[in-house]
Amino acid sequence: MYGAVIHAPGDVRYEERDEPTIIDPTDAVVRTVAACVCGSDLWRYRGISPVPKPTPIGHEFCGLVEEVGSAVTSVKPGDFVVGGFNPSDNTCPVCRKGAHANCQHGDHYNGAQASRIRIPQADGTLLATPGMPDDDLVPSILALSDVMCTGWHAAVSAGVGPDTTVAVVGDGAVGLSAVLAAVQLGAPMVIAMSRHDDRAALAREFGATHVVAERDEAGGAAVKALTDGIGADCVLECVGTEGARLQAVGAVRDGGNIGLVGVPHGDLPVNDLFWRNVGVKGGPAHVRAYLPHLLELVLTRTIDPGKVFDLELPLAEVAEAYAAMDERRAIKVLLRP
Amino acid sequence: MYGAVIHAPGDVRYEERDEPTIIDPTDAVVRTVAACVCGSDLWRYRGISPVPKPTPIGHEFCGLVEEVGSAVTSVKPGDFVVGGFNPSDNTCPVCRKGAHANCQHGDHYNGAQASRIRIPQADGTLLATPGMPDDDLVPSILALSDVMCTGWHAAVSAGVGPDTTVAVVGDGAVGLSAVLAAVQLGAPMVIAMSRHDDRAALAREFGATHVVAERDEAGGAAVKALTDGIGADCVLECVGTEGARLQAVGAVRDGGNIGLVGVPHGDLPVNDLFWRNVGVKGGPAHVRAYLPHLLELVLTRTIDPGKVFDLELPLAEVAEAYAAMDERRAIKVLLRP
Numbered sequence: 056m057y058g059a060v061i062h063a064p065g066d067v068r069y070e071e072r073d074e075p076t077i078i079d080p081t082d083a084v085v086r087t088v089a090a091c092v093c094g095s096d097l098w099r100y101r102g103i104s105p106v107p108k109p110t111p112i113g114h115e116f117c118g119l120v121e122e123v124g125s126a127v128t129s130v131k132p133g134d135f136v137v138g139g140f141n142p143s144d145n146t147c148p149v150c151r152k153g154a155h156a157n158c159q160h161g162d163h164y165n166g167a168q169a170s171r172i173r174i175p176q177a178d179g180t181l182l183a184t185p186g187m188p189d190d191d192l193v194p195s196i197l198a199l200s201d202v203m204c205t206g207w208h209a210a211v212s213a214g215v216g217p218d219t220t221v222a223v224v225g226d227g228a229v230g231l232s233a234v235l236a237a238v239q240l241g242a243p244m245v246i247a248m249s250r251h252d253d254r255a256a257l258a259r260e261f262g263a264t265h266v267v268a269e270r271d272e273a274g275g276a277a278v279k280a281l282t283d284g285i286g287a288d289c290v291l292e293c294v295g296t297e298g299a300r301l302q303a304v305g306a307v308r309d310g311g312n313i314g315l316v317g318v319p320h321g322d323l324p325v326n327d328l329f330w331r332n333v334g335v336k337g338g339p340a341h342v343r344a345y346l347p348h349l350l351e352l353v354l355t356r357t358i359d360p361g362k363v364f365d366l367e368l369p370l371a372e373v374a375e376a377y378a379a380m381d382e383r384r385a386i387k388v389l390l391r392p
Numbered sequence: 393m394y395g396a397v398i399h400a401p402g403d404v405r406y407e408e409r410d411e412p413t414i415i416d417p418t419d420a421v422v423r424t425v426a427a428c429v430c431g432s433d434l435w436r437y438r439g440i441s442p443v444p445k446p447t448p449i450g451h452e453f454c455g456l457v458e459e460v461g462s463a464v465t466s467v468k469p470g471d472f473v474v475g476g477f478n479p480s481d482n483t484c485p486v487c488r489k490g491a492h493a494n495c496q497h498g499d500h501y502n503g504a505q506a507s508r509i510r511i512p513q514a515d516g517t518l519l520a521t522p523g524m525p526d527d528d529l530v531p532s533i534l535a536l537s538d539v540m541c542t543g544w545h546a547a548v549s550a551g552v553g554p555d556t557t558v559a560v561v562g563d564g565a566v567g568l569s570a571v572l573a574a575v576q577l578g579a580p581m582v583i584a585m586s587r588h589d590d591r592a593a594l595a596r597e598f599g600a601t602h603v604v605a606e607r608d609e610a611g612g613a614a615v616k617a618l619t620d621g622i623g624a625d626c627v628l629e630c631v632g633t634e635g636a637r638l639q640a641v642g643a644v645r646d647g648g649n650i651g652l653v654g655v656p657h658g659d660l661p662v663n664d665l666f667w668r669n670v671g672v673k674g675g676p677a678h679v680r681a682y683l684p685h686l687l688e689l690v691l692t693r694t695i696d697p698g699k700v701f702d703l704e705l706p707l708a709e710v711a712e713a714y715a716a717m718d719e720r721r722a723i724k725v726l727l728r729p
Binding site for chain 1: 672
């Protein structure tokens with residue numbers, strides 16, 4: 056079979072790889088219907104994170120179960136499934152607390168930008184749709200494997216609810232998903248921080264009530280101007296750079312919360328935040344905890360997170376998918392084998 | 393009138409000071425019934441925080457209103473009142489969000505270890521009891537001016553509730569109050585981390601279900617052994633030193649929360665906490681937000697936070713009060729003019 060392998064910064068290749076097989080009795084093998092490129096994949100593509108050797112890449116997918124190990128009971132060959140970017144057993148003490156990203160038996164995929172994928176911990180990772188979903192729902196189902204759950208995680212981690220004002224730092228696919236999450240969680244004011252017209256338009260389509268184009272200190276001041284002069288109750292930081300984190304610090308009100316989902320590439324002034332009583336929480340998303348609810352919202356066409364995909368390519372053109380996202384020609388690229 | 397003035401590390405004197413007067417129409421003047429020494433006062437007493445010049449000291453009190461400014465409407469001369477350590481107007485946009493410690497018109501006392509005290513923002517700071525409280529309730533009412541509200545703040549900031557296990561780092565008056573708060577908020581398991589028999593006994597009296605004497609890594613391991621191997625859902629950090637903060641990091645489960653109220657004297661590994669999905673929130677307590685509920689609990693004799701006072705001295709012996717707390721001969725000292 057074929058899949059994406061990153062060889063070096065800027066060098067992603069579509070090449071032949073070993074067929075995935077059942078190794079543990081808790082495994083499944085899935086034939087990919089759709090996969091995609093994540094903003095976090097770009098850290099290696101851009102040389103910010105190391106690429107010590109050629110490595111299969113990708114962690115988002117939906118597809119059809121082909122084969123299951125002897126211990127798998129919740130999915131069967133032929134099921135249409137989606138799985139989170141971080142496999143979990145859904146039974147350990149940490150999962151029972153809802154913190155699936157930190158599962159005691161967590162694992163990873165050996166490259167999900169591929170035509171077939173070995174899924175460890177299949178019972179605790181995969182969720183099957185009831186019957187075969189309409190094809191136009193595939194992008195939104197695929198979005199649940201990471202980006203929508205990650206935006207949701209930012210909102211949940213920051214305590215977003217019907218009584219909270221929200222500002223979202225980052226207008227990439229995660230930031231846009233965070234807007235959608237905040238609206239869905241009932242926030243009456245959702246401020247998208249974006250200076251790209253197309254992304255701002257999608258943020259508004261997702262329910263953002265305001266768009267702020269300013270960044271950094273001016274961005275914080277603009278958010279304060281909209282929030283009684285004090286800043287947003289909840290700020291969702293969906294980038295991870297030092298600048299984005301400080302922008303979040305500048306936009307949150309005293310006593311508020313920052314939800315963090317951008318992979319950290321900078322520090323946080325925790326002791327300043329102490330005096331301001333600002334909370335900080337976040338990390339990799341607890342996808343399996345959120346999947347059942349969000350899949351229901353997608354299948355009932357209540358939310359359409361698949362709109363973050365603004366380019367679709369054959370999996371064979373995965374190199375172009377990376378280039379398009381790196382050069383910001385696309386928000387997020389969907390790949391079909 | 394007389395009050396405490398800190399001149400240098402280790403040098404607190406009881407000396408004559410100017411009589412406090414109404415300066416702003418929102419002021420009140422209170423005749424002190426009881427005051428006390430705070431763990432945070434010891435930072436200056438021990439030379440860890442600077443003492444650039446002789447400074448009146450103290451920020452906890454209860455007493456009788458003697459005089460009010462022309463704009464004060466909620467308290468009147470003769471009322472028995474308690475006030476928080478951080479005056480607030482209780483009306484600004486930040487206070488309306490419940491974050492009174494960060495009030496836009498916040499202020500401070502010019503030394504509350506004194507026989508009379510000027511109270512800025514009297515309407516937003518003071519709460520009067522209905523009638524004159526029984527004298528045996530005075531210590532518990534006094535405890536609401538800081539230590540009990542601070543323990544409560546740690547628990548609220550960490551999201552303590554009926555479904556959460558709790559560990560408390562620090563067995564000083566704030567840590568013991570945090571135990572009482574966690575029990576009152578319904579936590580079914582409250583682990584006090586203490587190696588002093590008298591303090592551990594009071595923690596148990598306040599409702600701690602377990603006591604762990606180990607510290608640092610061994611302390612974290614002991615908490616994990618009690619919590620399904622994963623650590624406590626909520627850890628209340630009531631000290632502020634680097635060691636105490638790291639002990640909290642070691643005792644909290646992945647996906648859990650640390651409530652911070654110890655004045656920071658050390659950093660936090662925020663990016664490690666990101667990967668573990670551990671939340672961090674806290675700071676100075678929103679006393680005025682908590683006072684009405686907690687005063688009700690005291691007046692109905694539901695809680696008795698005044699038990700943290702294990703030494704009572706005349707205000708004139710304030711120097712001995714500092715020495716007793718510094719040398720750990722007393723948990724917390726109550727002073728009466």
